[in-house]
Amino acid sequence: MSQSNIRTTSQVPQGYIEYSISVSLGVKGMDTTMTSSRAFAFMARATRGLEWVVAAELKGKLKASIISISHREVHFSLPVMDLRLMELRTVDDVFLTCGTIEGIDHTRASLQRLIEGMQQLDLASTLHDLMRIRSVQYTNRFDIVGSFLGRRNYNRYEIEEAVGHTISTKFTAIQQPSSQRAGADISWRLHLRNTDAYVGLRLLPAPLHRRRYRSSSYKGSLHPPVAAAMALISGLRPNSVFLDPFCGSGTIGIEASYLESQLLTIVCDINPLAVLQTHITASQANIPLHPWIADAGQLPFNYRVIDRISCNMPWGRTVPPMGVLRVDPQSFWRETRRVLHSESRIVILSENHELGNSWQETLGFCLVLQCRICIRGRWSTLSVFTLDSHSNLSPIDEWGLWGTELLDEWETRPHEEF
Numbered sequence: 001m002s003q004s005n006i007r008t009t010s011q012v013p014q015g016y017i018e019y020s021i022s023v024s025l026g027v028k029g030m031d032t033t034m035t036s037s038r039a040f041a042f043m044a045r046a047t048r049g050l051e052w053v054v055a056a057e058l059k060g061k062l063k064a065s066i067i068s069i070s071h072r073e074v075h076f077s078l079p080v081m082d083l084r085l086m087e088l089r090t091v092d093d094v095f096l097t098c099g100t101i102e103g104i105d106h107t108r109a110s111l112q113r114l115i116e117g118m119q120q121l122d123l124a125s126t127l128h129d130l131m132r133i134r135s136v137q138y139t140n141r142f143d144i145v146g147s148f149l150g151r152r153n154y155n156r157y158e159i160e161e162a163v164g165h166t167i168s169t170k171f172t173a174i175q176q177p178s179s180q181r182a183g184a185d186i187s188w189r190l191h192l193r194n195t196d197a198y199v200g201l202r203l204l205p206a207p208l209h210r211r212r213y214r215s216s217s218y219k220g221s222l223h224p225p226v227a228a229a230m231a232l233i234s235g236l237r238p239n240s241v242f243l244d245p246f247c248g249s250g251t252i253g254i255e256a257s258y259l260e261s262q263l264l265t266i267v268c269d270i271n272p273l274a275v276l277q278t279h280i281t282a283s284q285a286n287i288p289l290h291p292w293i294a295d296a297g298q299l300p301f302n303y304r305v306i307d308r309i310s311c312n313m314p315w316g317r318t319v320p321p322m323g324v325l326r327v328d329p330q331s332f333w334r335e336t337r338r339v340l341h342s343e344s345r346i347v348i349l350s351e352n353h354e355l356g357n358s359w360q361e362t363l364g365f366c367l368v369l370q371c372r373i374c375i376r377g378r379w380s381t382l383s384v385f386t387l388d389s390h391s392n393l394s395p396i397d398e399w400g401l402w403g404t405e406l407l408d409e410w411e412t413r414p415h416e417e418f
Helices: 050-060 085-089 109-120 123-133 156-171 178-183 222-232 250-261 272-285 331-339 358-362 401-411
Strands: 006-008 041-043 065-070 073-078 093-102 141-148 186-193 196-202 241-244 263-269 308-311 340-350 365-375 378-387
Touching: 006 241, 041 196, 050 073, 050 085, 050 222, 050 401, 085 123, 085 378, 093 109, 093 123, 093 141, 109 156, 109 196, 123 156, 123 196, 141 156, 141 178, 156 186, 222 365, 222 378, 241 250, 241 378, 250 263, 250 272, 250 308, 263 272, 340 365, 358 365
Parallel strands: 141 186, 241 263, 241 308, 308 340
Antiparallel strands: 006 093, 041 073, 041 093, 065 073, 093 196, 186 196, 340 378, 365 378
């Protein structure tokens, strides 16, 4: 395989300026970036349909340069190694980019081309870059995860075996079996799309979407990056009142509080077990949430006191409707109309396109944003409403957290499927 079949991390967008900045090692009270005279390339994995939100967080939080956006992937670069990469909320995972191997088609001959390409990549340099941002406990064991889009004459396990052998030889290391991935401190990623094979190195030993506060599961619990995205696109502002009336295990409220520390977050649920679970989860997350037992069809709040509502309503598949909502589904919308003030926004996750119907317009809601997302293989719809009396019917609140970046990414996102 010729060197022309390899694209390395040095290939950043044209016009990108290299920086050399004096920085620290992330000691409390000091800068959280590390010195380099070259750009670092990364790939963030995203929930399908929320790539634009991930790109907005990368630009808003890290001032990242977005290289490309594709199916569940956002490629970006940074002038410095920033420790805040490990604090991203809307991403599923982040990888340091080693390079791309080209000419990988569906035939089994591509397995040999993968091996040859891996031998040419400077994997040691990427591993050294990883050590700039976290300590690596060299245990002589590594993990590799392979995946691909489309039909291939080989499977992911054959990809992992072929590439794993090359890494084992280069570093005199042992590849962990798939059943023991948690035992590896270093995790490589190989993703095939069309005829390109992306090679990356996971930033942390475990995926970023695994939250430490999620020590136990609860039925209907929302994927944390999706919860963070829902909170973010609601338009988070300091000192505003944020409500999740179907809190479940409290994921949306916790993620909203992580994103905006000066938010007044209120969470409630009609199920006492859900309220108890939220107490436990919030305590583990070190977030001061005080959930209430309340019926979303009879909200215990005064007229026009809520700024933002973001929730995953019970649609009867995992969690059945309870209380007033069980006999009168529109009661929630009437209550929402009562407690929201004229400049408020509401973000709803539903399982299909049933939102935005004429009866909601009759109640005074205006649908300003709707996108399809895929969570664990199931498609859902994310909808944003304002009141029809709202002075700004923009799909995004530009004055909210990273509002400018969110609006820009929403308006420029590709409308066709990746």
